[in-house]
Amino acid sequence: MSGKLQQLKQQVCSAIDQSKDKLHQLGTAIWRCPELAYEERQSHDILVRIFQNRFSLLPPRNSLENIWPAAKLNCRTPVLDYSVFNWQVTVLGTPAEEDGGGKIDLLREGAFEGLDVVLMAHPSQEDTTYIPDVAEHDVVVKYHGRASHASAYPWEGVNALDAAVMAYSSLSVLRQQLRPDWRIHGIIKHGGVKPNIIPDYTELEYYLRTPSHRDLATIRAKAEACFRAAAMATGCEVEVLFAKNEFYEILRNRTLEDLYEENGKALGMKFITDDSSGSTDFGNVTHSAPGIHPYFYIGSDALNHTEEYTAASGADEALFFTLRAAKALAMTAVDVLFSPSVLERVKQEFTEAKLNEERGLRNTPTKEDQVESSNTHTQ
Amino acid sequence: MSGKLQQLKQQVCSAIDQSKDKLHQLGTAIWRCPELAYEERQSHDILVRIFQNRFSLLPPRNSLENIWPAAKLNCRTPVLDYSVFNWQVTVLGTPAEEDGGGKIDLLREGAFEGLDVVLMAHPSQEDTTYIPDVAEHDVVVKYHGRASHASAYPWEGVNALDAAVMAYSSLSVLRQQLRPDWRIHGIIKHGGVKPNIIPDYTELEYYLRTPSHRDLATIRAKAEACFRAAAMATGCEVEVLFAKNEFYEILRNRTLEDLYEENGKALGMKFITDDSSGSTDFGNVTHSAPGIHPYFYIGSDALNHTEEYTAASGADEALFFTLRAAKALAMTAVDVLFSPSVLERVKQEFTEAKLNEERGLRNTPTKEDQVESSNTHTQ
């Protein structure tokens, strides 16, 4: 690494250290007003206020409303742009990450257009550059039957809980015929009101996942057949309500990953690999521009989405780790901007990955091939 | 009872006693050549031969072929008619009682047209004049999936056993919403070939029953929805093959029942009542003409459709009881023919029963009535 590059990285890290208090204030302010998905109004205002008033870099290129009109999505999220060294850096706060997939809405509205590279980091229990987050589509299923007294006149009823249970059972037997890395998992959110009434309403919530978003249509069709069949068998009406947004799998960019990991190690991070498979709305972003979505340690072993983790993420101790991740991201940006040919390689890898991903379906072995070879075995 | 009537009954009983050996020969001959449903060729020929040659009453009014052309049903059954005292008595052997419902085919072909009263008796463990035999429709369901190696490539398979199990489960949950006197019961006739192959073919066989044949369409629709939904959920093809014939419930004629019971008691029968509910193709006959279908003791406690019962029905001991039942039927025929106004009463009861049966649906309490009153209760 050239001395110039090294110097730039130090400057960037120093800038982050100098903004430490402001950033702490920002994080704490948002942490103090937790808001539900698509309702992040205060968080939005906090972000906008702090970036506009306290960071004296440059004024935003566009007003928020131009880039992402609040009216359209009924929520408002700050999108602030600064020009630095002839490069433009966009700080993009995004809503509804945990539920709904706000980045996908933003993507659809063009918020990521014209970006060369997108970088974000997500808190976790470990430092890891890549987790194989998969494609996902969520669905809510509502069964409507007809109530009746379950002891006196059960035969007058149309049992919506029967439908929910049959759907659950159909999806259970289906699993044998799904590829091992596909997932269908769910709950019975409403399973009846009183035992003496044949339930006239039940509700299921399911997540469907495949390693490639190109298989979501297939798993969706299979699951929907189960949901509708349960209505047919029991005489219920059914609503199969797929979520507005499909989540895509992460499209890896190993060039970026390697840079991040190198920078992180220089800052003292210890990276692990993890083959677990969740999903993130950042996946869709990585299909429109090269990007990474590393997870970072915040000083606690608590699991995400627990009360302990909420406390840990608001603790002073987390600041050090969060700023460290910010630095690793910033250093990676410096690599992309100032190291010769890096951006080119990042983009070339992205182009190839897209191409491979699109070819993916055609390269899958056909059923005929597979059945032939499968019958080789003794049993 | 008038002395004249009594005398006639004695003559009839004596005639039966005198034919004892011939009848024994007849029964034994048929017993010795058990034939499958719709394949009763030897039994047919035995019946025709014996009735034509050995009973010197009168020649048959019509040849068999005129009444029931064998070509039509691909089987041949004897229908012999004799004129007695200006009355015509028809002895009608019927095929496929246990499987398929031969009497229903005969009915469709007109074999029971013009009959005033139809009498038959069925062997059993007890003497009973009436059992509430219900309406029934049978169905065979075939699922076609796609085989694949269950360990190597299960995801290439379409599991026909999943379909069979889902249908079974759907019908099971459905039972809660069926009236307590409706029945759906069945088996999994083919449930796969080898554990290491995802089954591509399975087969269910179900019987559907309701007290009135007018509800068969409803239970059929419910069951068919379950069968088809299981195909939908699993991606299988399905064949839902309802049997050619619907069995009707017995339409009671208490005038005839009372006469039979009185005659039977005079012959030493001890009658019991039985509220169990099977089905018989004689049910359909009772909807076209007044009739009874008593069950009679044959001297054994063995259960029908067991090897023990097969032996018992061929035993010499059974002859006495069988002839006794024949006498009771014949005496009942004498009552109908010679007791003033009896036939009129039988026919009037039949007409009213038909009318009530047709009104039946309209008289059923509506759903609204029922739900209202059902909600009266504490729990």
Add this chain to the structure above:
Amino acid sequence: MSGKLQQLKQQVCSAIDQSKDKLHQLGTAIWRCPELAYEERQSHDILVRIFQNRFSLLPPRNSLENIWPAAKLNCRTPVLDYSVFNWQVTVLGTPAEEDGGGKIDLLREGAFEGLDVVLMAHPSQEDTTYIPDVAEHDVVVKYHGRASHASAYPWEGVNALDAAVMAYSSLSVLRQQLRPDWRIHGIIKHGGVKPNIIPDYTELEYYLRTPSHRDLATIRAKAEACFRAAAMATGCEVEVLFAKNEFYEILRNRTLEDLYEENGKALGMKFITDDSSGSTDFGNVTHSAPGIHPYFYIGSDALNHTEEYTAASGADEALFFTLRAAKALAMTAVDVLFSPSVLERVKQEFTEAKLNEERGLRNTPTKEDQVESSNTHTQ
């Protein structure tokens, strides 16, 4: 009916009419403060206050605490006794009728001891003297599994929703093998929290019913086997929590029923019969003393346990119908007290009914009898 008896009934009815305002006030006061089962504190105090202060008959024989110590059941219910004509009339308000069965607690505590006859009436949509309310036992079932991420590491989970669904399915297939007048019906009260977590807790609530409480042990054993088997199959822990109280079926007393119906008709009631089957904690009472539990019309078609019925039961219009039912009960009490030999007949019928009920089990046809006759049928 003697003129004396008629005169007494008129006096009783007049007394009710004279207390009309007080009774309306009483009913309205309770209606305004709906309280949950076993938490009826205000209702208790209202009842005690009004009966002690406003009805100037006689002081209570015993203080409430002596008869039914509140400490025991953590709720307080008024039990007031008056001596009339050498007869003692006890007005007994009872808690937790809809949930838990307060009368059964009272019965256990001796509150019904020494009573010759017990009369109550229950609001409904119709006037009917008897509904075949059946025996019932309720159960809550809790499954405890182990949570895990449903996409990343489902194999680390122990799925409590699988257990709930398997229990539901086991109970569904069981229904085919239950007598047609037995009932098992329930809901899935908790069916998981989030689709991405293998549920570690689920809860079922079921009601079990049989026409005779003597079969509750049998149905309970069958259901419990299903609940426990689902835990076994899925590796969950299970809690099977049967309710403290078993509800008994109503033991009929036709002598009392006929008197009530006669009195009701004289007051303009139109009685219907209803063969539906709920359950009531008054059932247990009828096994300890002769009693009736008629349902009465309150001027509305609304169904019990609906918001419309809540409104209807508080409406002024309901007062007339409620007082009419009170009069019919009171007139029936007059019959019991003053008509010669009536109480004797009531008691004799009760004794016989108890005896028959106890004999019940022994008179049920044995399995052997049934199977034999069941095999009579064609199919």
Add this chain to the structure above:
Amino acid sequence: MSGKLQQLKQQVCSAIDQSKDKLHQLGTAIWRCPELAYEERQSHDILVRIFQNRFSLLPPRNSLENIWPAAKLNCRTPVLDYSVFNWQVTVLGTPAEEDGGGKIDLLREGAFEGLDVVLMAHPSQEDTTYIPDVAEHDVVVKYHGRASHASAYPWEGVNALDAAVMAYSSLSVLRQQLRPDWRIHGIIKHGGVKPNIIPDYTELEYYLRTPSHRDLATIRAKAEACFRAAAMATGCEVEVLFAKNEFYEILRNRTLEDLYEENGKALGMKFITDDSSGSTDFGNVTHSAPGIHPYFYIGSDALNHTEEYTAASGADEALFFTLRAAKALAMTAVDVLFSPSVLERVKQEFTEAKLNEERGLRNTPTKEDQVESSNTHTQ
């Protein structure tokens, strides 16, 4: 490769070519008398006769009965040994490969003791040196209920088909909580006799598979819980009959694989890789001595275990391919015997593989680790 080694391989191949007719005769003779597992008497005699009479190498070291007493296993299989160049070559015919696992019986009896290397090849549709055949244990499950007339007295029945279906369903929901490379798959072998009889007997047949035999105990416990729970829920008796033999996964020996593949390529074979997962009783052998179990093309695309494959394996065309595979095995044996240090490397790899396999369980990440990291994800 040294010229000497090359020369030896050519000699071996020539020897096979010279025995071509004898070997064809041998194969055809066995092909003509297909025999069921553990009943291979004629095949045994053919093998013994041909090896003893027609191959004039050396007499057998031991008589068959000494090595593997037929009386023990009720079948007879030839085990013939020849000493060559101070090395001993054992030709071992094995019974019951497709059903039961005869090699496992032989292994238990000591037939593979003292062997340095074990080589076999299995016909297929392709040439492939290794397929990840997994561990397997088979089970037959028999449910015994109580028959009763399904319409008249279903409540007298104990439904063995309910048990079979509940077991099937329990195993289906269980799949969500099994590792993706574990397999449970089966059929309903007997699913009832007649729809009008509550089934009193049903039978399931299942195969359980895990990549390592060390997990068979776990999957067996889970499956057995499902089988027994279904009996508990339905009131049936159950027999859970695990097969006598557990199949082990193939323990790879890449040294041997590479040699075989090199030799095969020299003979014109085109190797593919295949990640499908069946099971073979040769797996157990590879845990007692280093071995390979390649699959070889026989000139046909027909699938194993089809009538087409039976024809293809008996066709003259198959001879060339079969002899080619025999040559590749023989050449590999030459490598082992005469190439310096090869046997040493083979044995060292075997020792290490065994050690790693035994360590396997301890190296699996603990549940706690996994759950922590699994919660990192967005969803």
